[in-house]
Amino acid sequence: MREVKIVSRRFDIPGSHTLDIAREHGAYEAVERAFDMGPEAVLNAVCESGLRGKGGGGAPACGKWRLAKEHSDPTKFLAVNCDESEPGTFKDRQIITKDPHLLIEGIILTCYAIGAHDAYVYIRGEYYGFQKILQGAIDEAYAAGILGEKTLGREYRVDVTIHRGAGAYICGEKSALLESMEGKRGHPRLKPHRKEPEWYFGRPTLVNNVETIATIPFIVKEGPEAYRNYGTEKSPGTMLFALSGHVKRPGIYEAEFGTPMMAYIEHYGGGIRDGMALKAVIPGGASTPVLTADEARSANLDYESMRSLGSSLGTGGMIVMDESVDMVEALKNLLAFYHHESCGQCTPCREGTGWVDAIVASVLKREADVADLDKLLDISWIMNGKTICVFAPAVSGVIDAFVKKFRAEFEACLRSHV
Amino acid sequence: MGFAFTEENLEELEALAKRYPSKEALMLPALWKVMEQDGYVSMDAIDVVADYLGVPPMKVYGVVTFYTMFHLEPVGTYHIQLCRTLSCSLCGKGEILQYLRNKLGIDVGETTPDGKFTLSQVECLGSCGTAPVMQINDTLYENLTPEKVDEILEGLK
Ligand SMILES: Cc1cc2nc3c(=O)[nH]c(=O)nc-3n(C[C@H](O)[C@H](O)[C@H](O)COP(=O)(O)O)c2cc1C
Ligand code: SF4
Numbered sequence A: 001m002r003e004v005k006i007v008s009r010r011f012d013i014p015g016s017h018t019l020d021i022a023r024e025h026g027a028y029e030a031v032e033r034a035f036d037m038g039p040e041a042v043l044n045a046v047c048e049s050g051l052r053g054k055g056g057g058g059a060p061a062c063g064k065w066r067l068a069k070e071h072s073d074p075t076k077f078l079a080v081n082c083d084e085s086e087p088g089t090f091k092d093r094q095i096i097t098k099d100p101h102l103l104i105e106g107i108i109l110t111c112y113a114i115g116a117h118d119a120y121v122y123i124r125g126e127y128y129g130f131q132k133i134l135q136g137a138i139d140e141a142y143a144a145g146i147l148g149e150k151t152l153g154r155e156y157r158v159d160v161t162i163h164r165g166a167g168a169y170i171c172g173e174k175s176a177l178l179e180s181m182e183g184k185r186g187h188p189r190l191k192p193h194r195k196e197p198e199w200y201f202g203r204p205t206l207v208n209n210v211e212t213i214a215t216i217p218f219i220v221k222e223g224p225e226a227y228r229n230y231g232t233e234k235s236p237g238t239m240l241f242a243l244s245g246h247v248k249r250p251g252i253y254e255a256e257f258g259t260p261m262m263a264y265i266e267h268y269g270g271g272i273r274d275g276m277a278l279k280a281v282i283p284g285g286a287s288t289p290v291l292t293a294d295e296a297r298s299a300n301l302d303y304e305s306m307r308s309l310g311s312s313l314g315t316g317g318m319i320v321m322d323e324s325v326d327m328v329e330a331l332k333n334l335l336a337f338y339h340h341e342s343c344g345q346c347t348p349c350r351e352g353t354g355w356v357d358a359i360v361a362s363v364l365k366r367e368a369d370v371a372d373l374d375k376l377l378d379i380s381w382i383m384n385g386k387t388i389c390v391f392a393p394a395v396s397g398v399i400d401a402f403v404k405k406f407r408a409e410f411e412a413c414l415r416s417h418v
Numbered sequence B: 001m002g003f004a005f006t007e008e009n010l011e012e013l014e015a016l017a018k019r020y021p022s023k024e025a026l027m028l029p030a031l032w033k034v035m036e037q038d039g040y041v042s043m044d045a046i047d048v049v050a051d052y053l054g055v056p057p058m059k060v061y062g063v064v065t066f067y068t069m070f071h072l073e074p075v076g077t078y079h080i081q082l083c084r085t086l087s088c089s090l091c092g093k094g095e096i097l098q099y100l101r102n103k104l105g106i107d108v109g110e111t112t113p114d115g116k117f118t119l120s121q122v123e124c125l126g127s128c129g130t131a132p133v134m135q136i137n138d139t140l141y142e143n144l145t146p147e148k149v150d151e152i153l154e155g156l157k
């Protein structure tokens, strides 16, 4: 396996969150370079790199950037998504605590490329301790003339403001995030019928994940080919994959796309803990359909491979489960999460999440029968493709994968006595 | 009980207002100031925030009730929030919950009679690699074991 550190290259340097140390190791060099290149060239570099969003959807950055840049309104905004609430996902916190200047550098480059001057970092409320580290870095950057009226002495203003969330998973969805930033409940907006940017107080706005933005300095400095040197044709570059659950060494380890999943789990995670056998892996955060051990053994960490297995790469946060896990309990745990987090706008989601949660609870109490498993799949069908955002369809995918792949376990649970 | 922003908080909000295209963007920042001052959001505070932002009080109320971290009622001095989601659950959250219950003599959703501790379960805290985890007020505690919980609670006394 090829070791590579693009976003994580300063993570292990003591004091890397401070400006002096970060600068000693190359921080803000890409900004100088970008000003020499000009905004159009920066955008082109990002397009040529093939960079895809790391917030869960994997949308190419290029198209979104163009939509914001090319909109006729001269006032544009950048919103950086650090809501990080997808269970199994904890990579953005590594960036904002270990290398916040990398994020600030990426923000400057992105603003410059699309013509924005005001950037907001929306941070989940629970990350208050981490928020202080990022704020410390922002303050340092202002004091050093890196942020503010002039960026490193050039005629370009960039202001960065942290906006603290208050505990709502749905605010990670990009339009809900902007509603929340506008001072409202975090309700996702209806999707437009054609491609357009996001909107913040009626102004064209770009929303990107922290890791996506933190990848920009490398692309600008080293060039798009250097990024494409890693990964696959359709999934270029690297990602901060995460391991949690039953592995010996949980954590965040950067790897190139296309890395075999089991090789990654063995190499970085040290394999399954306590000499147990693997049972299942949720590949990219709780909302991606679970893989059986056999599927995991054939999976590669890239968009194509996950898709061919009927799952998706999501945030790259793997939740590893050994043979001791009761899959009915695991599904129940996740459904309680979704029931709590549905924003409540759409009936199939608001009612459906409560209903499926209750059915699985009754399976665990042995108060259900086989017909209830089919009802679970029926409700799952109703939740798929009929709602404002993809929250409900994701829950549907989670239910289908658990119940279809581990049906025998659900049926055994029904037959057993408490 | 009436509510008023402290001078210092008002100044900070005014400074922050310059960074946003509309004053309504100060909804969450203002509510966080309320939480910082009182530990919860009272109906009086809702009126003050509504006045300050120039929006109807019901809009503020709607926002307060949407977000888990805002409370309409006071909680204990130390709000223990144990993560209940999958990775923590796989790594021993159940044992920690039982331990906290026994130690504090309260169940989830309750506050100790002296008003010191409130026990809650919350959703994924974004720290699944160091599971199980809990947050007490704004501080995160990771890789929990019963011994570690003892130490942490001891340190709060
Ligand atoms: C229910 C839901 C929750 C989401 N949560 C997050 C999140 O916490 N962080 C994030 O960056 N993206 C999250 N997303 C994806 C965002 O909507 C959006 O696609 C992303 O922030 C765009 O950035 P990217 O293209 O750089 O990935 C979520 C999406 C949905 C539907
Ligand atoms: S699908 Fe669920 S979370 Fe998404 S908008 Fe509808 S109710 Fe809200």
Ligand code: FES
Pocket: A087, A088, A089, B083, B084, B085, B086, B087, B088, B089, B123, B124, B125, B126, B127, B128, B131, B133
């Ligand atoms: S599941 Fe507990 S922190 Fe993520």
